[in-house]
Amino acid sequence: MGSLWGLVLVHTIFGMPILTLLFRNHFASIPEELFKAARVDGAGFWGIYFRVLLPMSVPIFVVAMILQVTGIWNDFLFGVIYTKPDTYPMTVQLNNIVNSIQGVKEYNVNMAATLLTGAVPLLIYFISGKLFVRGIAAGAVKG
Secondary structure, three states: OOOHHHHHHHHHHHHHHHHHHHHHHHHHOOOHHHHHHHHHOOOOHHHHHHHHHHHHOHHHHHHHHHHHHHHHHOOOHHHHHHOOHHHOOHHHHHHHHHOOOOOOOOHHHHHHHHHHHHHHHHHHHHHHHHHHHHHHHHOOOOO
């Protein structure tokens, strides 16, 4: 309570159920024959994981990262409850800047703060957009 690590712990616990379902569905869609072929080639458990499963799972890791970053970055309630003013997240700070009632409203400062707050998720979307679409579409077709 009142620290950044408490907020990290809460978001980790809060994101586990949806990410567990997401990864489970992705891993369940991988054909069993791949694992059997790797076993025949002499790969053990970790060999199968690092040489077969992990390279095929890059799109789902990107989807999970985008979902978690977006959810955490846009979260306001947990940031207000589990942190103190010294460690408020960016969204809480943005709210405090925009809704301050002292003096004249400085719309240029409000807009600059809003653009800086929105720049981080937007940058992540641009960097990982192709993998995100591939990861979402991977579970769309069954057959």
